[in-house]
Amino acid sequence: MKQKLLSVLMLAAAAHVSAQVTDAMIAGSAADTHSVLTWGMGTQGQRFSPLTTINTKNISKLVPAWSMSFGGEKQRGQESQPLVYNGKMFVTASYSRIFAIDVKTGQKLWKYEHRLPEGIMPCCDVVNRGAALYDNLVIFGTLDAQLVALDQNTGKVVWKEKVEDYSAGYSMSAAPLIAEGLLLTGVSGGEFGVVGRVDARDPKTGKLVWTRPVVEGHMGYKDGKENGITGTTNATWPGETWKTGGAATWLGGTYDAKTGLAYFGTGNPGPWNSHVRKGDNLYSASTVAIDVKTGKIVWHYQGTPNDAWDFDGVNEFITFDMDGKRVGAKADRNGFFYVNDATTGKLINAFPFVHGITWATGIDLTTGRPNFVDANRPGDPAAAGGDGKKGASVFAAPGFLGGKNQMPMAYSPKTQMFYVPTNEWGMDIWNEPISYKKGGAYLGAGFTIRPLYDDHIGSLRAYDPKTGKMAWEVKNNAPLWGGVLTTGGDLVFWGTPEGYLKAADAKTGKVLWQFQTGSGVVAPPITWSDGTDQYVSVVSGWGGAVPLWGGEVAKKVNMLEQGGSVWTFKLAK
Numbered sequence: 001m002k003q004k005l006l007s008v009l010m011l012a013a014a015a016h017v018s019a020q021v022t023d024a025m026i027a028g029s030a031a032d033t034h035s036v037l038t039w040g041m042g043t044q045g046q047r048f049s050p051l052t053t054i055n056t057k058n059i060s061k062l063v064p065a066w067s068m069s070f071g072g073e074k075q076r077g078q079e080s081q082p083l084v085y086n087g088k089m090f091v092t093a094s095y096s097r098i099f100a101i102d103v104k105t106g107q108k109l110w111k112y113e114h115r116l117p118e119g120i121m122p123c124c125d126v127v128n129r130g131a132a133l134y135d136n137l138v139i140f141g142t143l144d145a146q147l148v149a150l151d152q153n154t155g156k157v158v159w160k161e162k163v164e165d166y167s168a169g170y171s172m173s174a175a176p177l178i179a180e181g182l183l184l185t186g187v188s189g190g191e192f193g194v195v196g197r198v199d200a201r202d203p204k205t206g207k208l209v210w211t212r213p214v215v216e217g218h219m220g221y222k223d224g225k226e227n228g229i230t231g232t233t234n235a236t237w238p239g240e241t242w243k244t245g246g247a248a249t250w251l252g253g254t255y256d257a258k259t260g261l262a263y264f265g266t267g268n269p270g271p272w273n274s275h276v277r278k279g280d281n282l283y284s285a286s287t288v289a290i291d292v293k294t295g296k297i298v299w300h301y302q303g304t305p306n307d308a309w310d311f312d313g314v315n316e317f318i319t320f321d322m323d324g325k326r327v328g329a330k331a332d333r334n335g336f337f338y339v340n341d342a343t344t345g346k347l348i349n350a351f352p353f354v355h356g357i358t359w360a361t362g363i364d365l366t367t368g369r370p371n372f373v374d375a376n377r378p379g380d381p382a383a384a385g386g387d388g389k390k391g392a393s394v395f396a397a398p399g400f401l402g403g404k405n406q407m408p409m410a411y412s413p414k415t416q417m418f419y420v421p422t423n424e425w426g427m428d429i430w431n432e433p434i435s436y437k438k439g440g441a442y443l444g445a446g447f448t449i450r451p452l453y454d455d456h457i458g459s460l461r462a463y464d465p466k467t468g469k470m471a472w473e474v475k476n477n478a479p480l481w482g483g484v485l486t487t488g489g490d491l492v493f494w495g496t497p498e499g500y501l502k503a504a505d506a507k508t509g510k511v512l513w514q515f516q517t518g519s520g521v522v523a524p525p526i527t528w529s530d531g532t533d534q535y536v537s538v539v540s541g542w543g544g545a546v547p548l549w550g551g552e553v554a555k556k557v558n559m560l561e562q563g564g565s566v567w568t569f570k571l572a573k
């Protein structure tokens with residue numbers, strides 16, 4: 001009898017230890033309210049939870065359940081979205097750290113600090129945006145361009161793979177994406193003349209399955225064999241420029257099982273000076289849709305051809321249903337909101353989501369191309385009459401930090417509205433001559449970011465993707481830099497650099513609740529339920545690109561304090 005009890009206990013313990021995240025679980029993760037298995041709260045990235053326990057009627061009773069500090073002197077920007085599974089929260093932190101936390105109590109279970117070499121070159125703070133779960137592993141990318149897979153229970157390293165050469169400017173900051181049993185990752189480093197790409201690996205071993213460069217002219221590989229060149233060499237890039245063409249895939253991707261496509265945004269072409277690379281510069285500043293099975297690009301849509309303003313088109317492409325059709329939406333750094341057919345890429349709608357855009361008057365819905373304002377492109381330093389050292393300076397809006405940046409928006413199938421964290425700012429920008437040097441900044445541009453309005457830079461805006469009409473907005477003094485969550489309880493949650501996690505009525509935008517987290521919030525909130533209580537969590541810790549690159553805006557927000565903690569809330573009984 002004793003023996004039997006013991007073996008039952010051992011079986012139970014084994015079952016607990018071997019709890020595994022499966023492909024089926026990831027496929028169903030958007031509807032699974034007990035876990036948060038992926039970045040984006042589902043591979044489509046909608047950041048919608050059907051939970052209604054916390055709602056517009058009782059949100060005033062939302063109070064902290066626990067808070068946990070990342071500790072140490074390593075603070076800086078905390079842009080991470082936590083994951084929740086099997087009683088644990090997995091959250092990455094600045095300087096390539098990851099923590100496992102008891103989700104009930106907030107107690108730290110284990111921590112892994114990646115040993116970073118001297119000479120890493122992250123452009124925009126030492127951030128990480130989150131991890132991926134697969135099998136018994138938690139997997140994340142590091143600032144020295146490696147992937148590390150740890151045992152969820154022990155924090156021990158199971159595998160580690162070098163993705164690229166950090167001394168050439170490569171790094172990793174995005175959460176990996178699991179799709180069709182593969183681990184899909186991009187690369188960061190667009191300011192250093194890297195070549196953007198998407199890699200697919202076996203998530204259990206880290207072994208490379210396919211790699212797809214997103215700059216025209218570069219060869220893709222699958223199972224160790226050539227898998228076709230991306231695009232047509234020199235079709236949209238002159239001379240050798242494609243070899244250092246940028247288009248970093250630094251925000252990762254989304255995936256839709258209905259189309260079998262993974263959607264990755266691509267960053268600015270290199271260098272910033274557009275005059276040395278005349279042409280569209282495919283597939284920079286674009287959305288690329290990749291067939292996960294073949295590792296080939298099925299369609300692309302380019303928001304900013306021949307980009308001259310650092311309009312990285314990396315922003316998340318979120319698929320949803322509109323008029324009975326599977327489509328996808330993206331609020332681009334260039335200030336326009338796009339809706340494309342998710343299967344073919346055909347442009348369906350496009351409208352500005354910030355005021356005062358200078359570089360284009362609109363998007364031609366027939367050709368899909370922007371109507372450029374040629375006079376508002378920074379001047380060519382080599383133009384006749386110039387000194388060859390500095391081209392004509394122009395004022396451009398949005399500024400290069402974008403109408404929207406890394407902070408992901410949310411979509412509610414209930415209200416059929418997108419909740420977009422926007423910023424309104426401009427910049428003076430001019431071009432300079434530049435040549436490529438490995439590991440050196442590859443810009444050929446100078447710039448100063450400036451505020452446009454006295455009463456706000458940030459604004460959370462609700463948009464109808466069909467009409468392009470703004471339903472409501474909540475303005476914010478500092479630029480918004482965290483992401484958004486929306487719920488079946490008709491709530492929208494988002495954080496501010498001033499330190500607040502806020503909740504508004506999804507239909508009206510009325511702010512119903514806020515909580516001061518002690519440092520700036522530049523990360524997306526999540527929610528889940530243990531069957532009794534619904535919880536909301538968010539990471540707090542001011543930093544990211546704004547204090548480093550924000551010019552006049554950085555001066556305006558330099559009183560904000562750094563931090564590093566994760567907060568979890570539930571309703572008071």
Ligand code: CA
Pocket residue numbers: 190191267268310312
């Ligand atoms: Ca960039």
